[in-house]
Amino acid sequence: MxxxxxxxxxxxxxxxxxxxxxxxxxxxxxxxxxxxxxxxxxxxxxxxxxxxxxxxxxxxxxxxxxxxxxxxxxxxxxxxxxxxxxxxxxxxxxxxKTDRSVPLDEPVELGEETVQREIAVWEDNPEQQYSQEEWRRILDEAVDSLKPDFRTVFVLRDIEELSTEETAETLGISVPAVKSRLLRARLALRETLTRQFKRKGENLLGYL
Amino acid sequence: MVTCKQFLQELNAYLEDTVDPETKKHWQEHVDACPNCFVIVDTTKKTLQVYKGVEPQTLPEDVRSRLWQALEKKMAAKKQPQA
The missing domain is CATH 1.10.1740.10 (RNA polymerase sigma factor, region 2, helix turn helix motif)
Structure with a gap:
């Protein structure tokens, strides 16, 4: 087939x-x-x-x-x-994970320090720096590093491309919970990938 | 004045363009004036792009063949109802 x-x-x-x-x-x-x-x-x-x-x-x-x-x-x-x-x-x-359980609608605090740690522009076309397997491994490991609640929302919204409402319904959580988890997930991934892909050397901001 | 924290809390709405033009204008002014938020917007967009571009992995052949065995068994059972 x-x-x-x-x-x-x-x-x-x-x-x-x-x-x-x-x-x-x-x-x-x-x-x-x-x-x-x-x-x-x-x-x-x-x-x-x-x-x-x-x-x-x-x-x-x-x-x-x-x-x-x-x-x-x-x-x-x-x-x-x-x-x-x-x-x-x-x-x-x-x-x-019988060891711990996270309340499903736990509010998510957006601490400023969690999102401002790694601010740098990326290399152009970072995928060209890696073999296909290596590239996939980097992306997979970044998703892996998310907490399960954030990971699941990211997978449904940004990989499977379900709508916010469909994601909320599928997971049995509220629309605001989907939104806040998606934000956390995206920012955490951005940070992880930035550590990997940031432009090396001088002119770190790249736009100056 | 929109602060970085306020802006970042609304980052998804900004990226998905789901706000009214007036609000969007305020946010845009912030992004244009704030190099940090500019970079965060740019790299978050790129983050989403790299995941959109990933093809599903090949299904390992043994996993696939066990799936089809299970399905065929189920289908065969359905084909012969109450014997």
Missing amino acids: TSTTSVPAGFDESALVTQAKAGDQNAFAELVNRYERKIYRLAKNITRNDEDAEDVLQDAFLKAYTHLDNFKGDSKFYTWLVRIAVNEALMRLRKR
């Missing part, structure tokens, strides 16, 4: 979903083909664990298959699938 990450969003999709709901297994298989890589990435990004990511991948598609009748078509199929996968991933994440 060829992988189909570059399929235009929405292309043919409602027809496929309708066929799958009517019991056409090939249609469902095509949907799996289309999204298996993205769901695996999502699972890995949230759980940060190979074994959990594989379980999430399987359970998400098995549940989607079993509960396809519950999909009413009021969101994109992918968004529905993401919700299932996120719930599976969060369940496993919670199981793993």
